[in-house]
Amino acid sequence: MRVLIAEDSTVALKVLERNLRQLGYEVVAAPDGGAAWQAYQAHPTPIVITDWEMPVMSGLELCRAIRSHSGEHYTYLMMLTARGQKEDKLEALEAGADAFLSKPLDTAELQANLRVAERILQAEATLQQQKQQLQDLNEELQSQNESLLLTQRLIEHANRRFTELFEHVPVACFTVDMEGKIHEWNLAAQQLYGYAKEEVLFQSVYEKVFRGASASKLHEMLQRVIQGAIITGIESEDYDREGNLHYVIRSAFPIRNAQREAVGAIVSVVDVTYRVEYENQLKALNQKLQSLAVTDGLTGLHNHRAFQDYLEEQFQLAVRNRLPLSLILMDVDHFKQYNDTFGHQAGDEVLRTVAQILKEHVREGDFVARYGGEEFVIVLPRADEESAAMVAERLRQAVEAGNWTLRPVTGSFGVASLRPDMETRQELIEAADQALYQAKKNGRNRVKVWDYRMLLKAA
Numbered sequence: 001m002r003v004l005i006a007e008d009s010t011v012a013l014k015v016l017e018r019n020l021r022q023l024g025y026e027v028v029a030a031p032d033g034g035a036a037w038q039a040y041q042a043h044p045t046p047i048v049i050t051d052w053e054m055p056v057m058s059g060l061e062l063c064r065a066i067r068s069h070s071g072e073h074y075t076y077l078m079m080l081t082a083r084g085q086k087e088d089k090l091e092a093l094e095a096g097a098d099a100f101l102s103k104p105l106d107t108a109e110l111q112a113n114l115r116v117a118e119r120i121l122q123a124e125a126t127l128q129q130q131k132q133q134l135q136d137l138n139e140e141l142q143s144q145n146e147s148l149l150l151t152q153r154l155i156e157h158a159n160r161r162f163t164e165l166f167e168h169v170p171v172a173c174f175t176v177d178m179e180g181k182i183h184e185w186n187l188a189a190q191q192l193y194g195y196a197k198e199e200v201l202f203q204s205v206y207e208k209v210f211r212g213a214s215a216s217k218l219h220e221m222l223q224r225v226i227q228g229a230i231i232t233g234i235e236s237e238d239y240d241r242e243g244n245l246h247y248v249i250r251s252a253f254p255i256r257n258a259q260r261e262a263v264g265a266i267v268s269v270v271d272v273t274y275r276v277e278y279e280n281q282l283k284a285l286n287q288k289l290q291s292l293a294v295t296d297g298l299t300g301l302h303n304h305r306a307f308q309d310y311l312e313e314q315f316q317l318a319v320r321n322r323l324p325l326s327l328i329l330m331d332v333d334h335f336k337q338y339n340d341t342f343g344h345q346a347g348d349e350v351l352r353t354v355a356q357i358l359k360e361h362v363r364e365g366d367f368v369a370r371y372g373g374e375e376f377v378i379v380l381p382r383a384d385e386e387s388a389a390m391v392a393e394r395l396r397q398a399v400e401a402g403n404w405t406l407r408p409v410t411g412s413f414g415v416a417s418l419r420p421d422m423e424t425r426q427e428l429i430e431a432a433d434q435a436l437y438q439a440k441k442n443g444r445n446r447v448k449v450w451d452y453r454m455l456l457k458a459a
Contacts, residue, residue: 003047005049033059081101180206182202214238299370304370346406358378396410432450
């Protein structure tokens with residue numbers, strides 16, 4: 001990953017560049033803000049680290065320029081400074097800075113901030129990739145697309161707010177003293193948590209607003225900040241006044257007095273609930289897509305592709321471990337005539353009913369699929385020829401006994417089992433097909449088990 005650094009001190013620039021390269025980053029170094037801005041315009045980088053005070057263009061000016069120039073790809077900005085006043089930090093946040101690095105440079109702090117930057121940039125890249133996936137959904141999911149596109153627009157709106165909050169500070173912010181009492185509570189915090197300023201001022205943040213695990217996590221965070229640490233990018237789950245769950249990212253910075261002693265902390269909270277919900281919806285949609293890829297739309301059974309994949313898996317397992325494996329092919333008798341007489345809708349209903357009967361009467365662990373047209377197939381792992389024939393007969397009887405309103409429906413069944421001379425799953429399918437052919441030839445509504453005489457007849 002490329003990092004653009006802007007520092008007017010030659011020594012500091014070299015030290016920062018060396019640290020970044022040791023961490024595995026590609027570095028573009030600029031001796032001042034103006035040179036950094038030119039480099040960014042030529043080749044935008046995902047991470048920018050800039051000094052505050054520089055000739056030509058200051059760090060604040062560079063942040064504003066980059067924020068106004070940013071396109072669809074987010075740039076993470078770190079301000080390198082010895083300043084620690086709250087007003088300075090607010091000014092930097094308003095200019096677009098995401099994080100602060102203290103001078104002199106601390107390698108551990110640098111590495112921690114880079115990890116936070118990479119997580120946010122990765123989340124941004126993941127969102128872009130997931131948006132692209134939405135465009136590839138097929139017609140069958142059109143209704144879901146409309147809902148998902150609405151969610152996508154909400155996420156895009158949330159992302160725009162996420163960018164603007166560092167420019168205009170419309171982010172939930174509050175300050176606390178050493179004891180955790182709230183001294184400042186902005187409008188965004190009121191909107192996020194549902195508490196008016198008058199209700200929370202000088203109240204304990206751990207008792208009035210945050211409770212349970214959320215309060216414990218915040219307390220641990222503030223204890224470190226009050227000791228002088230700067231903490232950014234901490235993920236948490238907060239609840240508002242009405243009990244609604246919010247997924248948030250917290251950052252906290254120490255507030256110091258004139259003697260540079262930490263006397264409290266300022267906390268910013270970014271609500272990323274929309275993003276988390278969007279990711280969860282995408283996961284659910286991807287799972288549905290995977291299900292559709294292996295499911296027959298009419299019957300709800302596994303489709304032909306899923307059958308071929310499953311049979312190959314079971315075939316290899318049976319051959320490798322010398323286990324029995326059987327296959328049943330079933331054909332609805334006189335289905336074309338039924339379709340021509342009663343119509344395709346009635347024919348579709350027959351196929352759905354047959355599918356349900358097969359699912360209800362196979363053994364636990366058997367694999368039922370629609371083979372194509374009016375044909376169905378059942379894979380029976382660890383079933384020998386005799387067991388498979390018994391299952392086929394049970395299925396035949398169940399189909400024949402079905403509640404058929406227009407006219408009786410029956411099925412013909414062909415059974416084949418794995419033989420030592422079989423080398424591919426296709427041979428097993430062909431054997432079951434030969435047995436099915438004999439069942440239909442001998443009058444239908446019967447079960448036929450493959451034997452070598454069928455092989456001679458086929459020849």
